[in-house]
Amino acid sequence: MNKALGIDIGGTKISWALINFQGEIINEIEKTSTPKTKDEIVALLKNIISKYENEIDFTAIATAGAVNNENTGVIGSTANLANGYKDIDFQSLSTKKVFIENDANCAAWAEYKIGASINCKNSIMLTLGTGVGGGIIINGKLLKGKSGAAGEMHFMMSRKKERKCTCGTWDCFEAYASGNGLRLTGAEIFEDDNITTYDIVEKASKGDKKAILALETWQNDIALGVLGLNNIFDADCFVLSGSMEKFVNTETIEKFVNENIVTTPTKIYHAKAGNYAGMIGAVLLASELI
């Protein structure tokens, strides 16, 4: 059959489509709101999978949350998903193989196989959205760590407890490089706690100097994080994705990083695999691993 059902499970919505092993979506993408309880999520997934089960080799799920090294279940809690989500037995949803992987890891894999980082065996994807997600590929394999939770972009950008992070600690890269980080940087510059990310981007587009400073400061924070990551990983390239990446100048970041690097120069790219990189990457990864 050489095709699979790809499913993307996020905190807000669940999307799915048939995808071939070249990473092409071969029917209409469907989507619905993510149910609020574990049982409703299970019922929905069973219903979706049963429709396609006869025409697919397997189901591949890109999900929020960390996924174990066996690609069978979610570990730890996922703040944006129903209680008990981590206890779902995904394999029980289908008579055919069900593969799951973290959505940022899947998207990084899609970029590596069919997107911006093709042939970059050592590449790092940063998803700049409300938060910051990370997917790291080393020597052609996903970095998973001892339990599958690797790739969290919570390394410190200050030792002085200046900005609380959603993870409960202070001054993580995510707290500065995310959309929320831009908002907080803007709030500091405008001395206005009510300013939104949208306000900042809108004002900057009209030439407002404070808003431009907020965007530049935010972009410089991203660049400092990328510099640190490349000193650790000596990566072929970085891919920036997510709703905020369109406000980033990759050339400026690349220049800064390569001028200050201890290891060897890298490249910074905008993501190319599109909004459905998660489910596409899940299918491409599963097609190699199962």
Next chain:
Amino acid sequence: MNKALGIDIGGTKISWALINFQGEIINEIEKTSTPKTKDEIVALLKNIISKYENEIDFTAIATAGAVNNENTGVIGSTANLANGYKDIDFQSLSTKKVFIENDANCAAWAEYKIGASINCKNSIMLTLGTGVGGGIIINGKLLKGKSGAAGEMHFMMSRKKERKCTCGTWDCFEAYASGNGLRLTGAEIFEDDNITTYDIVEKASKGDKKAILALETWQNDIALGVLGLNNIFDADCFVLSGSMEKFVNTETIEKFVNENIVTTPTKIYHAKAGNYAGMIGAVLLASELI
């Protein structure tokens, strides 16, 4: 023969010994000052190797500086070694195989094979000396990156240009977590630029509150870096080595990291493989790779 000549090339001295494939040093360790020119280094190495060539399977060298992915040569410049060091053709020094790897990577490998991090397939060694070295093992393999330069502990601990780092940029982990970082932290607390690392440690041992604060601040900076690294790598364990590690309380760091972690709990160990972990690790690594 099942033994090799292990050589450790540092900025100050060169050490060597016969080492078996269990990582045991089987004769007296010899050492001499590192010559000041490339030609003298080459002559010295040839002389050392020629003495042992008939009784070894290969020569394995742990060297300062980043080493390429083929383990044949040094890439980039190494500030503490002679001009032209990176142009040495190490294989030409012997009729038997010559293997080289970065010294921090070799020491991390020795800890993984016979030291503190045995069975930790995902482990990170931090060498706390004048600077900070790093050796990272992922899924039982050294993290080398695209060119071999990975593992540099230069990620930022501040976005505000507070402390210049030896790498030319600002506020790297190394600038805080190193022995020199302790000295600078002490200089800030004592408001005395002439204070030495030795002074700080000595005063602290006598109960001086400022000195104790300097050591605690330094240790907390190390803990913040370890926390960030474990959020990225989800490591089984960290190993602390180098001349400064004896001033670190691993239990305090482990407790802080595990209370604040986004991924899963880790362990912090003192190094166990000893002062010659570099040459031992070089031999153990080469015995698997060549």
